[in-house]
Amino acid sequence: MQDENILDAAQQPGALGDMTPDDFRRYGHQMVDWMADYFAHVGEYPVLSRNTPGAIREALPAHPPVQPEPMESVFADFERVLLPGITHWNSPGFMAYFGITGSGPGVLGEMLASVLNVNAMLWRTSPAATELEQVTLDWLRQMLGLPAPLFGVINDTASSGVLYALAAAREATPHLFIRQRGMAGRHELPPLRCYTSQEAHSSVEKAAIVLGIGQEGLRKIPTDEQFRMDVAALEQAIEEDIARGVQPFAVVATVGTTSTTSIDPVPQIADLCERYGLWLHVDGSYGGMAAIDPAMRWVLAGCERADSLIVNPHKWLFTPIDCSVLYTRKAAVLKAAFSLVPEYLRNTESTGDEVPNLMDYGNALGRRFRSLKLWMIMRYFGQEGLAARIHAHHQLATHLTEWVNAAPDFEQMAPTNFSLVCLRAHPQDMDDEEELDALNERIMSEINAQGRFFLSHTKLHGQFTIRVAIGNLRTTEQDVRDLWAELQRLARP
Amino acid sequence: MQDENILDAAQQPGALGDMTPDDFRRYGHQMVDWMADYFAHVGEYPVLSRNTPGAIREALPAHPPVQPEPMESVFADFERVLLPGITHWNSPGFMAYFGITGSGPGVLGEMLASVLNVNAMLWRTSPAATELEQVTLDWLRQMLGLPAPLFGVINDTASSGVLYALAAAREATPHLFIRQRGMAGRHELPPLRCYTSQEAHSSVEKAAIVLGIGQEGLRKIPTDEQFRMDVAALEQAIEEDIARGVQPFAVVATVGTTSTTSIDPVPQIADLCERYGLWLHVDGSYGGMAAIDPAMRWVLAGCERADSLIVNPHKWLFTPIDCSVLYTRKAAVLKAAFSLVPEYLRNTESTGDEVPNLMDYGNALGRRFRSLKLWMIMRYFGQEGLAARIHAHHQLATHLTEWVNAAPDFEQMAPTNFSLVCLRAHPQDMDDEEELDALNERIMSEINAQGRFFLSHTKLHGQFTIRVAIGNLRTTEQDVRDLWAELQRLARP
Numbered sequence: 010m011q012d013e014n015i016l017d018a019a020q021q022p023g024a025l026g027d028m029t030p031d032d033f034r035r036y037g038h039q040m041v042d043w044m045a046d047y048f049a050h051v052g053e054y055p056v057l058s059r060n061t062p063g064a065i066r067e068a069l070p071a072h073p074p075v076q077p078e079p080m081e082s083v084f085a086d087f088e089r090v091l092l093p094g095i096t097h098w099n100s101p102g103f104m105a106y107f108g109i110t111g112s113g114p115g116v117l118g119e120m121l122a123s124v125l126n127v128n129a130m131l132w133r134t135s136p137a138a139t140e141l142e143q144v145t146l147d148w149l150r151q152m153l154g155l156p157a158p159l160f161g162v163i164n165d166t167a168s169s170g171v172l173y174a175l176a177a178a179r180e181a182t183p184h185l186f187i188r189q190r191g192m193a194g195r196h197e198l199p200p201l202r203c204y205t206s207q208e209a210h211s212s213v214e215k216a217a218i219v220l221g222i223g224q225e226g227l228r229k230i231p232t233d234e235q236f237r238m239d240v241a242a243l244e245q246a247i248e249e250d251i252a253r254g255v256q257p258f259a260v261v262a263t264v265g266t267t268s269t270t271s272i273d274p275v276p277q278i279a280d281l282c283e284r285y286g287l288w289l290h291v292d293g294s295y296g297g298m299a300a301i302d303p304a305m306r307w308v309l310a311g312c313e314r315a316d317s318l319i320v321n322p323h324k325w326l327f328t329p330i331d332c333s334v335l336y337t338r339k340a341a342v343l344k345a346a347f348s349l350v351p352e353y354l355r356n357t358e359s360t361g362d363e364v365p366n367l368m369d370y371g372n373a374l375g376r377r378f379r380s381l382k383l384w385m386i387m388r389y390f391g392q393e394g395l396a397a398r399i400h401a402h403h404q405l406a407t408h409l410t411e412w413v414n415a416a417p418d419f420e421q422m423a424p425t426n427f428s429l430v431c432l433r434a435h436p437q438d439m440d441d442e443e444e445l446d447a448l449n450e451r452i453m454s455e456i457n458a459q460g461r462f463f464l465s466h467t468k469l470h471g472q473f474t475i476r477v478a479i480g481n482l483r484t485t486e487q488d489v490r491d492l493w494a495e496l497q498r499l500a501r502p
Numbered sequence: 503m504q505d506e507n508i509l510d511a512a513q514q515p516g517a518l519g520d521m522t523p524d525d526f527r528r529y530g531h532q533m534v535d536w537m538a539d540y541f542a543h544v545g546e547y548p549v550l551s552r553n554t555p556g557a558i559r560e561a562l563p564a565h566p567p568v569q570p571e572p573m574e575s576v577f578a579d580f581e582r583v584l585l586p587g588i589t590h591w592n593s594p595g596f597m598a599y600f601g602i603t604g605s606g607p608g609v610l611g612e613m614l615a616s617v618l619n620v621n622a623m624l625w626r627t628s629p630a631a632t633e634l635e636q637v638t639l640d641w642l643r644q645m646l647g648l649p650a651p652l653f654g655v656i657n658d659t660a661s662s663g664v665l666y667a668l669a670a671a672r673e674a675t676p677h678l679f680i681r682q683r684g685m686a687g688r689h690e691l692p693p694l695r696c697y698t699s700q701e702a703h704s705s706v707e708k709a710a711i712v713l714g715i716g717q718e719g720l721r722k723i724p725t726d727e728q729f730r731m732d733v734a735a736l737e738q739a740i741e742e743d744i745a746r747g748v749q750p751f752a753v754v755a756t757v758g759t760t761s762t763t764s765i766d767p768v769p770q771i772a773d774l775c776e777r778y779g780l781w782l783h784v785d786g787s788y789g790g791m792a793a794i795d796p797a798m799r800w801v802l803a804g805c806e807r808a809d810s811l812i813v814n815p816h817k818w819l820f821t822p823i824d825c826s827v828l829y830t831r832k833a834a835v836l837k838a839a840f841s842l843v844p845e846y847l848r849n850t851e852s853t854g855d856e857v858p859n860l861m862d863y864g865n866a867l868g869r870r871f872r873s874l875k876l877w878m879i880m881r882y883f884g885q886e887g888l889a890a891r892i893h894a895h896h897q898l899a900t901h902l903t904e905w906v907n908a909a910p911d912f913e914q915m916a917p918t919n920f921s922l923v924c925l926r927a928h929p930q931d932m933d934d935e936e937e938l939d940a941l942n943e944r945i946m947s948e949i950n951a952q953g954r955f956f957l958s959h960t961k962l963h964g965q966f967t968i969r970v971a972i973g974n975l976r977t978t979e980q981d982v983r984d985l986w987a988e989l990q991r992l993a994r995p
Contacts, residue, residue, distance in 0.1 A: 025894050027820070027975040028606030028882065030542035037534035040610055044617040045527035048520070058629050062857040065633040073641035077884040080607065083877075087614065091874075094630030099619045106627075106846070111619025113521025114573065117533055121580065123612035123822045124537040126592045126604025134599075136551050137587030140558040148566035165658050165824075166868040176712055191716025192685035194693030194748070201686045211842045215865050218839070219669055221714025223684025255687070268846055323868070327520070329616045330870055331658075346711070349704045353599070353761055353960040353969070364555040372708050375659040375816070377823055381584075384576075389521065391570040401518050467846040476846070482520040 028080075036080050043084075048099075048113065052483065055460030056102045060094045096463065101483035104492070105465035107267075107295050108402075108428070108480025111329035114389035118382025119329050129376040130368040131354060139367055142380040145387060146334055152392050153300045153320065156313050160340035162370045163332055163379045167294040167319045168212040170335040171261065173343065173371045174317040175203060175216045178259035178288030180346035181316075181339065188346060192221050202250050203227050205261040206238035208268055210292060213261045235424055236271035236469075238262060240278060247285055259288040262315075264308055265296015268467040268476075269423035269431050272296065275311030283314070291315040294333065298325040299427050301392070302400045308426070317343075322383050325399060325428070325480055327390070332379045335371075344369045402428040402479045405489050409477060412493050418500050422469050428479040431469065434500035446473040452499040462492050521573075529573050536577075541592075541606065545976065548953030549595045553587045589956065594976035597985070598958035600760075600788050601895075601921070601973025604822035607882035611875025612822050622869040623861040624847060632860055635873040638880060639827055645885050646793045646813065649806050653833035655863045656825055656872045660787040660812045661705040663828040664754065666836065666864045667810040668696060668709045671752035671781030673839035674809075674832065681839060685714050695743050696720050698754040699731035701761055703785060706754045728917055729764035729962075731755060733771060740778055752781040755808075757801055758789015761960040761969075762916035762924050765789065768804030776807070784808040787826065791818040792920050794885070795893045801919070810836075815876050818892065818921070818973055820883070825872045828864075837862045895921035895972045898982050902970060905986050911993050915962050921972040924962065927993035939966040945992040955985050 028036075068090045097103060099111050129138035146161030164170045179187055185198065192198060201222055205213045207229045217227040228250070230243045247257050260282055262273040275291060282289040291297075291312050297320035299305040312318050317337040322328035337343050348369040368374050390398070410425040413432045422431040433449045453464050453475050467474050477492065521529075561583045590596060592604050622631035639654030657663045672680055678691065685691060694715055698706045700722045710720040721743070723736045740750050753775055755766040768784060775782040784790075784805050790813035792798040805811050810830040815821035830836050841862040861867050883891070903918040906925045916924040926942045946957050946968050960967050970985065 025887075025891050025975075026978075027541070027603060030538045033541055033606040033609070034534060034538035036606070036610055037538060037613070038531055040613050041527060041530035041534055044530060044613065045523045047617055048526055049523035057626065060629040062625065062629070063633070065630050066637055069634075069637045071640075073645050073885050074881050075885045077887050078881045080610070080878075080882055083607075083881045087874075091630040091634060094628065094633065095618055096620060096626065096628045097618075098621060098627075099617070106621075109619065109621075110520060111616055113526040113529070114576075116526070116613075116616045116619075117529055117573070119616035120530070120533050120537065120609075120613055123604055123609045123616075124540055124592070125588055125590075126602065126609075126822050127589060128591060128599075128602075128823055132555065133550065133589065134591075135587065135589045136553040136555070137558055137584040140556070140587065141562075141584060144559055144562045147564075152566050165870075166866045168866045168868070169662075172712070172865060179714075187714060187716060188711050189717050191694070191710070191719040192714040193688075193691045193719070195686075196689050198686045200688075201684070211844045211847075212865075212867055214842055215840065215867075217684070218681050218842075219665070219712065219865055221672075221680055221685040223680060224682050226684040226686070267844070329619050330621055331868055333868075347708065349707055349711075351704045351760070353958060354704075364559075372665055372705075372712055373659045373661045374705055374708075375661070375824055375826075377658075381580075385573075388567050388571045388576045389573055392566050392568045394518075394570050398518050465846060482518075485519075 039084070044116070051097055051099050052101045054097050054100065056097050056100045056463035057457050057460070058094050058096045065090060065094045099481065101481055101485065101488050102462040103481055104478050105463045105476070106478060107324050108478045108484065109324055109330070110327040110480070110482045112327040112386060112482055114385040115327060115329045115382040118385040122378040122381045125378060127378050129378060130374050131366045132364045135378065136364070138378040138380065139364060141384055142367065145380045145383045148387055149334065150336065152395070153297065153309060154306050155309065159336050159338060161334055161336045162367055164335055164371060164373070165331040165333060167210070167292065167321055167333045168215060169371065169373065170319045170333050171212050171290065171292060172216040172219055173335060173347070174290045174337070175220055175259055176346045177317065177337065177339065177343040178290065179220060181288055181342045182256070182258045199254055199256040201226055202255050202257045203259045203261065204230055204243055204246060204257065206230050206232050206263065206273060208232050208236050208266040208271055209261055209263050210267050210294070213292070232271070236266060236269045238273040238278065240274055240281065243278065244281055247281065257285060257287055259290060261290045261292060264291055264293040264312065265427055267295070269469065270296055270427045270429045271423065272308060272426055275315070279311045279314040288317070289315045291318045294319050294321040295324045296427055299399055299403065302396045302403065304400065305403065326395065327386055327482055328383055332383055340370070347371055398482060405479050405484070405486060406430050409489055409493060416497065422472070422474040430477040431467070431474050432477065433472065433474050434496065436500065436502070442472060448500070449473045449475055452496060455499055456495060532577070537609070544590055544592050545594045547590050547593065549590050549593045549956035550950050550953070551587050551589045558583060558587045592974065594974055594978065594981050595955040596974055597971050598956045599971060600817050601971045601977065602817055602823070603820040603973070603975045605820040605879060605975055607878040608820060608822045608875040611878040615871040615874045618871060620871050622871060623867050624859045625857045628871065629857070631871040631873065632857060634877055635860065638873045638876045641880055642813070642827065643829065645888070646790065646802060647799050648802065652829050652831060654827050654829045655860055657828055657864060657866070658824040658826060660703070660785065660814055660826045661708060662864065662866065663812045663826050664705050664783065664785060665709040665712055666828060666840070667783045667830070668713055668752055669839045670810065670830065670832065670836040671783065672713060674781055674835045675749070675751045692747055692749040694719055695748050695750045696752040696754065697723055697736055697739060697750065699723050699725050699756065699766060701725050701729050701759040701764055702754055702756050703760050703787070706785070725764070729759060729762045731766040731771065733767055733774065736771065737774055740774065750778060750780055752783060754783045754785060757784055757786040757805065758920055760788070762962065763789055763920045763922045764916065765801060765919055768808070772804045772807040781810070782808045784811045787812050787814040788817045789920055792892055792896065795889045795896065797893065798896065819879065819888065820975055821876055821879055825876055833863070840864055891975060898972050898977070898979060899923050902982055902986060909990065915965070915967045923970040924960070924967050925970065926965065926967050927989065929993065935965060941993070942966045942968055945989065948992055949988060
């Protein structure tokens with residue numbers, strides 16, 4: 010290669026530069042047409058991919074392309090090779106895990122964010138990204154009915170958020186100096202203990218592992234018959250630990266657990282946390298959003314007393330992944346746990362309190378412009394529109410629950426607090442638990458194989474339980490009625 | 503609200519459903535036209551936003567919108583209120599920090615990823631996302647000249663990647679049992695020590711804090727006159743620590759430090775790591791990508807012996823943020839550090855080795871379909887096209903370095919190893935270091951205020967140093983010439 014040629018060529022877009030704006034315009038319009046068609050027809054794909062393991066890897070070349078390829082070929086392979094390997098989370102029939110939606114306004118927001126390609130690590134590296142994040146999260150706070158002031162920051166996932174919250178909790182505990190001195194080899198340091206329920210999300214345990222608290226440093230408190238943390242057992246555990254010289258430092262409560270959407274008794278847990286001086290983190294990743302519906306405002310009762318709280322717009326607020334909000338009443342502690350500013354990131358603006366540098370409130374330095382999609386969703390749907398949609402999903406789940414309870418061959422396995430229904434087929438003449446597990450596993454597998462719906466399961470009291478998670482904006486009452494008919498059909502011998 | 507009305511309404515897209523596909527098509531086409539125009543004219547905006555702190559917050563309503571608003575209004579506010587608050591990372595004049603590009607094919611990839619909205623936590627939750635991630639990262643491995651097998655996984659940022667790598671390093675250290683038992687209050691546990699250079703990225707220190715190793719558990723090794731880790735000092739530090747009963751467990755080397763792009767002597771560091779049984783992590787977030795250029799393949803010498811290595815396609819491979827690759831030769835250890843599978847995520851596929859569940863290799867459970875944009879970039883540009891672009895950036899930096907060295911009033915402050923030039927104005931009649939600092943700070947501020955370019959700084963040997971970081975696909979030789987002319991003009995009294 011001749012250097013001078015390269016330098017000349019670098020001045021020509023499309024030669025050694027980026028795709029030309031004209032080509033981008035042409036391909037972009039093609040993509041938008043495909044995307045609009047996808048939105049219109051997403052329900053017609055098998056929801057759960059039917060691919061076998063390794064099929065895509067084998068269909069793609071083992072070596073990288075040496076020469077440029079036309080975008081037409083790339084897109085043709087996307088449709089031919091990749092699309093069959095997609096599990097369609099955006100389908101009305103997706104009712105596994107938690108139903109989510111990458112909504113139209115959210116996708117438009119992602120499009121703009123990706124072309125701007127800003128990294129909002131510092132205020133100055135895109136003031137709009139930092140300030141819009143603060144504005145949208147204050148709007149969301151108001152929609153959830155939480156009192157001001159409440160500092161919010163967007164992370165990729167709730168797994169990151171709970172890690173950061175518990176790092177702050179560790180930092181907030183007096184006399185430990187763990188940020189500076191670490192934990193290993195310090196004989197004066199007591200064992201540390203965090204508490205959560207047996208139904209808490211696995212991310213709490215992962216956070217304990219990462220932070221060096223360890224799995225044994227996370228004590229899982231038993232739950233009651235409705236899968237809620239047993240507050241008396243929590244208090245007893247705290248007392249036991251203190252008596253043994255273990256230092257409690259945090260409790261993680263959940264509003265809407267992953268398995269059943271149970272709601273821990275946050276007000277009573279907050280009482281205990283205040284009495285023992287423990288950081289209270291609330292995981293409302295899925296369930297917290299319900300509070301936007303005025304009829305469901307009660308689900309966040311007590312959360313105004315939490316030190317930190319997570320709600321995920323990418324779960325039940327129709328925001329394309331990823332967008333997880335960590336709120337805290339103790340922003341200074343979160344910052345104290347994480348802030349490190351090297352010389353090359355120092356600047357004269359925003360060293361005061363007026364505007365934050367959001368890199369200071371977590372582990373990740375790089376930050377996408379995630380608030381843009383959230384802002385577009387809030388404005389396009391409006392608070393009442395968002396509340397009505399969440400309410401409608403809740404109602405769909407309530408109706409399914411009523412049908413389950415009215416059917417002699419089915420049973421409800423956990424309270425329907427939000428838009429998730431836990432159920433199983435239980436024919437009147439079948440009492441063997443192994444048979445029941447096998448029957449329900451077969452029903453779920455059959456439905457997933459059919460392609461119109463995708464369901465997942467959990468085990469409650471050891472019993473195989475089908476989870477029907479409603480949450481996609483495209484899911485209609487007819488979808489739920491059709492699923493229910495199919496569940497009933499498959500439950501018959 | 504009447505429930506039945508809501509259920510009826512939910513069946514109508516656009517009523518209580520998502521934006522209709524027709525509306526999405528209309529707005530999407532408008533967005534694409536705006537995006538193509540933005541690509542064509544991005545160089546005409548002031549690169550660094552001229553907003554004052556709080557301006558955007560004050561320009562937006564304090565309360566959330568109650569009723570839906572037309573997308574036209576939302577987009578009008580995007581242009582009127584938000585756009586002036588954007589720092590244009592995608593501008594040819596962005597030469598601060600590290601120059602990056604959200605390229606056309608990458609943005610098209612983000613568009614498709616956002617409409618699919620898959621969460622690739624498990625293989626089954628989108629086989630295409632998991633397998634394409636493995637394919638693209640193996641292609642990238644080949645492009646970088648690294649030997650197989652090498653397991654790769656995409657994270658949001660290198661900050662997450664180094665956290666995960668050091669968690670794996672901790673897990674790999676025998677007899678500690680930290681995952682299970684934690685670190686606090688264990689009298690048998692020695693203090694743990696990780697080593698990195700004084701020039702390493704702040705994310706290494708953040709990882710040490712989060713992991714409970716602590717800032718004191720990270721020992722920063724001095725560097726030589728070219729800002730490279732001093733291997734003799736590293737060995738002495740390890741010996742000292744062992745003699746004092748401290749347990750070394752990991753070394754983080756850097757290929758392309760943030761301040762100056764210095765390259766640590768990885769082969770010699772790898773020797774030491776092998777001798778002492780330490781995990782070797784290499785941070786090649788920016789510099790690693792240079793190895794795609796055959797002339798620069800040498801920068802990754804020794805990295806084939808690293809236990810883990812990070813390279814960031816969102817830095818110098820033209821990929822919209824975020825996309826950071828963590829490679830490891832010890833995938834089983836990384837998995838052992840993180841894997842936790844609750845019942846609701848269990849499934850029958852992919853429990854073997856054929857296809858991984860990528861949630862098992864890090865803290866974050868949720869995973870965007872990030873490999874799609876990387877795949878589109880690799881195919882659209884081709885390996886040779888990517889190499890030529892990286893080579894061209896390197897050449898632009900080499901030319902600027904030559905001009906600096908030929909100018910009597912300027913000096914080069916660090917070797918130009920990649921596409922970053924560290925320089926300062928140094929008039930022949932000015933020897934006072936405070937004056938020199940003030941002059942260079944003034945030059946940088948003036949250039950940033952003009953709007954065509956955005957530069958950032960570092961301090962080297964205590965001296966204020968201007969960093970010119972080339973890396974955007976739209977940057978031409980003329981841009982670099984114009985910047986150089988302006989630097990020279992401003993350096994004159």
